[in-house]
Amino acid sequence: MSENQCVRRWLGAHIDETMDSARGLSSRLMRAKSDGVLKVGVDSEATVDEHIHALVDLLAWHHYEVSHETKVENRVQLALGRGAYTEESLPPLRTLRTAHTGSPMIELYVEDEDGSLNIDGGIAPKFDGPTSARYATYLEEWYTKPLIGLSDLLFKETSDTGRLRLYPQLSASPKTGSWSIRLDGLQVGEVNQTSGVLRVGKQEGSSHKSVKAWRELNREESTFSFTADTVLEAADLIRKLIASLGGVPGELLDHGVPEHALESTIVRGDRPVTIGGQVLLPLGNDKSAMAYGSQIPTLWAPNGGTRYLDALLHDGRVPWAVEMKVKSGGGYGAYLRHAIGQAVLYRHFLRSAGAYEPWFQGQGLDQHAVRAAVLYPQPTATVQRKIAGRIGNLWLTAAAFDVQVATVDAGWLH
Numbered sequence: 001m002s003e004n005q006c007v008r009r010w011l012g013a014h015i016d017e018t019m020d021s022a023r024g025l026s027s028r029l030m031r032a033k034s035d036g037v038l039k040v041g042v043d044s045e046a047t048v049d050e051h052i053h054a055l056v057d058l059l060a061w062h063h064y065e066v067s068h069e070t071k072v073e074n075r076v077q078l079a080l081g082r083g084a085y086t087e088e089s090l091p092p093l094r095t096l097r098t099a100h101t102g103s104p105m106i107e108l109y110v111e112d113e114d115g116s117l118n119i120d121g122g123i124a125p126k127f128d129g130p131t132s133a134r135y136a137t138y139l140e141e142w143y144t145k146p147l148i149g150l151s152d153l154l155f156k157e158t159s160d161t162g163r164l165r166l167y168p169q170l171s172a173s174p175k176t177g178s179w180s181i182r183l184d185g186l187q188v189g190e191v192n193q194t195s196g197v198l199r200v201g202k203q204e205g206s207s208h209k210s211v212k213a214w215r216e217l218n219r220e221e222s223t224f225s226f227t228a229d230t231v232l233e234a235a236d237l238i239r240k241l242i243a244s245l246g247g248v249p250g251e252l253l254d255h256g257v258p259e260h261a262l263e264s265t266i267v268r269g270d271r272p273v274t275i276g277g278q279v280l281l282p283l284g285n286d287k288s289a290m291a292y293g294s295q296i297p298t299l300w301a302p303n304g305g306t307r308y309l310d311a312l313l314h315d316g317r318v319p320w321a322v323e324m325k326v327k328s329g330g331g332y333g334a335y336l337r338h339a340i341g342q343a344v345l346y347r348h349f350l351r352s353a354g355a356y357e358p359w360f361q362g363q364g365l366d367q368h369a370v371r372a373a374v375l376y377p378q379p380t381a382t383v384q385r386k387i388a389g390r391i392g393n394l395w396l397t398a399a400a401f402d403v404q405v406a407t408v409d410a411g412w413l414h
Helices: 005-011 048-067 086-099 130-142 150-161 208-217 228-244 258-267 334-352 354-362 381-400
Strands: 030-034 037-042 075-080 105-111 117-119 164-167 179-183 186-191 196-199 223-226 273-275 278-282 294-299 306-315 318-324 371-377 403-408
Touching: 005 030, 005 037, 005 075, 005 105, 005 117, 037 048, 048 075, 048 086, 048 334, 048 381, 075 086, 086 105, 086 334, 130 294, 130 354, 150 164, 150 179, 150 186, 150 196, 150 228, 179 228, 196 228, 208 228, 223 228, 258 294, 258 306, 258 318, 258 371, 273 403, 294 334, 306 334, 318 334, 334 371, 334 381, 334 403, 381 403
Parallel strands: 037 075, 075 105, 318 371, 371 403
Antiparallel strands: 030 037, 105 117, 164 179, 179 186, 186 196, 196 223, 273 278, 278 306, 294 306, 306 318
8 A cells, every 4th residue: 555545544535734823733744533533644754753743732632622612522543654663653652642641532543564554452661671771770870970080170170160060971881981061051072080072063962053152262173182181271161162152140051052051950950940839859969060860861662762851850759750842933832742742751661660760769769759741941921921822722731641831930041
């Protein structure tokens, strides 16, 4: 059967693939309404993230129609065309279906090898394999690894900036891995006990703005290698980079990667996060050189790729898996909505990966009590009035997954 023909036939003759700004639905979302049932089809080329987003979009669409008193059935249907990412997408979709305790009921259909669509009855995955066990070992070892030698010296020489933190590379063994050097979340190099290198670009978390500023400071060279003998020069370059990126005291750096800036200020305790009147605290000492609770490695599917949680905070013994979003364009609909699905999947892994339990216990946390939240910068009063309807829809979708949605005062970052 030709590509997506099965899904299109299932959707029926009246398929809508237009952009719907009111409902926050993109033109890539194949959808239809049949006898009051809202239906979405996912094409065979969709990625794992696109599968997950499609389900959350479908639920938000349902809540929109109910809030506008449109008569719809209390169930929705999602159909997956078989493609390269179908098998990796099914475990997280099953997790979302299981975690969804509100209305409507979710029905999931999958294209078989013979081109027919059949309802899926699979269960949420368990995470007891070698990958989660390896990452649990890395977590425990990194969180007890002392900062000694050059890594400690670099932090002491730059601690007056208040922005530099050393991030453990949690998907690599601490026996061979280096610390990632970050300024308000912007990765600017790596350092270990005896050597280090400063670089901006050709790595995760860079932007054209930050790369340009770095090269101008470093005589157009891409890297600056340093040892204990030249650590003062490295510290001086770091201070100059901060100044060139608008290092105003009390404000986040405008380095072009705003979500990393938000994550950094949260995990070091500079911006209080309050949910339901309760203040969530970062792990570790907020004056520590090490960034605690950032980029915790997780899986959404037992054999899938690694996914990194923005921040793990806590309320007493209760851990909070926090997904952060900063609007970079468009509206406040889909980009926040999609974070709900991600937060649910992080929570499920952290609750169910048995190998992580010793690490949670070592942090004084109850692994089985992990909760989930979506955090974004507090919009201006004008923007809040404009988006009130969409935020209401967002809360309905989040509540059905027991996910909290909260804002934080992040200064100019709104």
